[in-house]
Amino acid sequence: MLQFINVSKRYPAGGADALKNVNFELGQGEMAFLTGHSGAGKSTLLKLIALLERSTQGQVMLDNQNIGRVAKRHVPYIRRKIGMIFQDHRLLHDRSVFDNVALPLIISGHRHQEIHRRVRAALDKVGLLGKEQRLPISLSGGEQQRVGIARAVVNKPPMILADEPTGNLDPELSAEIMQLFEQFNQVGVTVLIASHDLALISRMGYRQLTLANGEMVTSNG
Amino acid sequence: MASRRQNIQRPGQPFNLKLYVHIHLHSFFSSLGRLARAPFNFMMTVGVIAITLSLPAGMLVSIENLKAVSGQIDLTHNLSIFLNHTVNLDKAKALAKNIESNNKVAQTILIDKQTALEEFRQYSGFGSALSSLGENPLPHVIQVSPVISFNNPAALKSLVIELKQHPEIKLVQMDMSWLERLNALLHIAQRGVTLITILLGIAVLLIISNTIRLELQNRRAEIDITRLVGATHAFIKRPFIYSGFWYGLLGGIGACLLVTLSLWLLDGPTNALSSLYSSSFSISYMSFGSIMFWLALSVTLGIVGSWIVVTRHLNDLEQ
Numbered sequence: 449m450l451q452f453i454n455v456s457k458r459y460p461a462g463g464a465d466a467l468k469n470v471n472f473e474l475g476q477g478e479m480a481f482l483t484g485h486s487g488a489g490k491s492t493l494l495k496l497i498a499l500l501e502r503s504t505q506g507q508v509m510l511d512n513q514n515i516g517r518v519a520k521r522h523v524p525y526i527r528r529k530i531g532m533i534f535q536d537h538r539l540l541h542d543r544s545v546f547d548n549v550a551l552p553l554i555i556s557g558h559r560h561q562e563i564h565r566r567v568r569a570a571l572d573k574v575g576l577l578g579k580e581q582r583l584p585i586s587l588s589g590g591e592q593q594r595v596g597i598a599r600a601v602v603n604k605p606p607m608i609l610a611d612e613p614t615g616n617l618d619p620e621l622s623a624e625i626m627q628l629f630e631q632f633n634q635v636g637v638t639v640l641i642a643s644h645d646l647a648l649i650s651r652m653g654y655r656q657l658t659l660a661n662g663e664m665v666t667s668n669g
Numbered sequence: 670m671a672s673r674r675q676n677i678q679r680p681g682q683p684f685n686l687k688l689y690v691h692i693h694l695h696s697f698f699s700s701l702g703r704l705a706r707a708p709f710n711f712m713m714t715v716g717v718i719a720i721t722l723s724l725p726a727g728m729l730v731s732i733e734n735l736k737a738v739s740g741q742i743d744l745t746h747n748l749s750i751f752l753n754h755t756v757n758l759d760k761a762k763a764l765a766k767n768i769e770s771n772n773k774v775a776q777t778i779l780i781d782k783q784t785a786l787e788e789f790r791q792y793s794g795f796g797s798a799l800s801s802l803g804e805n806p807l808p809h810v811i812q813v814s815p816v817i818s819f820n821n822p823a824a825l826k827s828l829v830i831e832l833k834q835h836p837e838i839k840l841v842q843m844d845m846s847w848l849e850r851l852n853a854l855l856h857i858a859q860r861g862v863t864l865i866t867i868l869l870g871i872a873v874l875l876i877i878s879n880t881i882r883l884e885l886q887n888r889r890a891e892i893d894i895t896r897l898v899g900a901t902h903a904f905i906k907r908p909f910i911y912s913g914f915w916y917g918l919l920g921g922i923g924a925c926l927l928v929t930l931s932l933w934l935l936d937g938p939t940n941a942l943s944s945l946y947s948s949s950f951s952i953s954y955m956s957f958g959s960i961m962f963w964l965a966l967s968v969t970l971g972i973v974g975s976w977i978v979v980t981r982h983l984n985d986l987e988q
């Protein structure tokens with residue numbers, strides 16, 4: 449499903465490599481955690497997959513396609529295969545919960561009824577049914593993150609990437625969010641979560657990929 | 670993995686017209702809704718566009734009206750023939766008859782120098798000055814109305830040349846020479862308006878570009894998030910281009926309304942004036958064709974202006 453082959457990334461602004469010669473593979477339907485100290489390169493690695501950045505060297509293979517090479521105009525179609533979740537949620541604050549979750553469906557041109565059905569299903573999964581018309585501001589941090597998750601899964605992407613999804617949440621809420629990801633993984637979605645909540649991660653017992661100063665130090669569970 | 674999603678934009682998949690129309694209608698009306706949420710800013714921009722475009726549109730319709738006036742005068746223009754001083758009244762009468770028999774001439778009127786002097790004395794206010802002259806300085810004048818079919822400048826000129834053959838005739842004056850000058854002026858004015866239209870068209874383009882640029886800045890976060898979840902450039906551009914369309918359309922309608930209102934205000938005084946001259950002239954408003962022209966122009970400027978700004982913005986983004 450996902451494979452990094454000798455991938456390096458150097459930002460034009462920064463001096464050192466954010467990623468150095470990274471190699472790993474993630475199978476279809478697999479769930480794994482990406483750990484490492486702050487500045488280790490976790491976010492950079494996820495950005496290369498979602499094509500928010502491009503690698504300076506090596507190949508990022510998604511479904512046997514070297515996505516580092518695709519033309520700009522094909523980038524949106526690759527992003528639609530990936531559900532992205534961020535620590536800061538990245539919600540539209542002047543739109544209702546419903547509109548936020550519907551966004552991926554609207555851009556890919558789904559019908560009205562279809563959008564309604566799928567948004568309600570996604571909100572049901574994350575336990576926010578009944579809050580469709582609320583503005584994100586009026587929700588708690590945990591609820592806002594759930595809106596972000598509902599948006600990421602609403603068009604049923606085969607892969608979910610989450611960048612520190614529990615970074616601002618207390619342990620109890622963090623565990624609930626992680627359980628949601630487990631549920632998605634159980635229905636066949638490939639999941640990769642960047643986190644430095646080592647206690648929670650080790651309790652859950654999934655494979656860990658560890659970065660240190662841009663290098664992959666462990667890539668098996 | 671096989672995608673089950675319907676995806677109208679992806680190349681190589683069957684085109685779904687219904688969905689396409691649905692998406693366009695959606696952003697078409699949502700763009701109007703968004704504009705209506707900031708009605709003051711929106712109306713201000715529309716107002717600036719309307720006023721800017723009403724200038725050339727108003728000038729053009731004024732020129733059309735002046736042309737109509739000069740066209741009406743065209744039908745009544747005459748020749749005045751001034752005879753030599755040595756020609757006496759009998760000879761003048763004979764000459765008038767002679768000229769009238771020309772098949773290019775409809776009618777002649779002889780104004781003998783005595784009558785002319787009386788009239789001049791009465792109306793000019795130079796009465797006493799004229800009396801001191803002793804001798805009548807005015808010549809006999811024959812006014813010639815050509816037949817209608819000869820009422821164009823070229824034919825008239827050939828008639829003038831013909832008349833000048835007569836030894837008794839000192840001067841043939843076409844009353845239309847000022848008209849030619851007016852027409853020439855109108856012609857120049859029309860060119861001037863073309864130039865002004867181009868300049869003000871560029872101004873409208875800049876106004877719309879700037880407005881859309883501000884809108885882009887205000888919605889920066891929204892654009893970033895939309896791109897993050899896989900929106901194509903076309904999808905992001907669409908609402909902005911529709912905004913440009915609305916600015917152009919409403920600005921164009923505003924311009925036509927302004928011009929029509931101004932003409933309507935001039936209508937009363939113009940009718941009074943033309944009835945004074947027993948002319949049938951009345952102001953003509955913007956034609957359907959010219960309204961369509963100005964609407965098409967402003968809509969085009971709106972679409973082009975926003976397209977340029979949004980395309981540049983998106984192309985400048987890294988990924």
Ligand SMILES: Nc1ncnc2c1ncn2[C@@H]1O[C@H](COP(=O)(O)OP(=O)(O)O)[C@@H](O)[C@H]1O
Binds near residue numbers: 489
């Ligand atoms: N846009 C950027 N420009 C320059 N340097 C960056 C940029 N983003 C991240 N970096 C650098 O790359 C390294 C890895 O950053 P990041 O991937 O954000 O780490 P993490 O998510 O593990 O905390 C850091 O040294 C960071 O300073």
Ligand SMILES: [Mg+2]
Binds near residue numbers: 490491492611
């Ligand atoms: Mg990070």
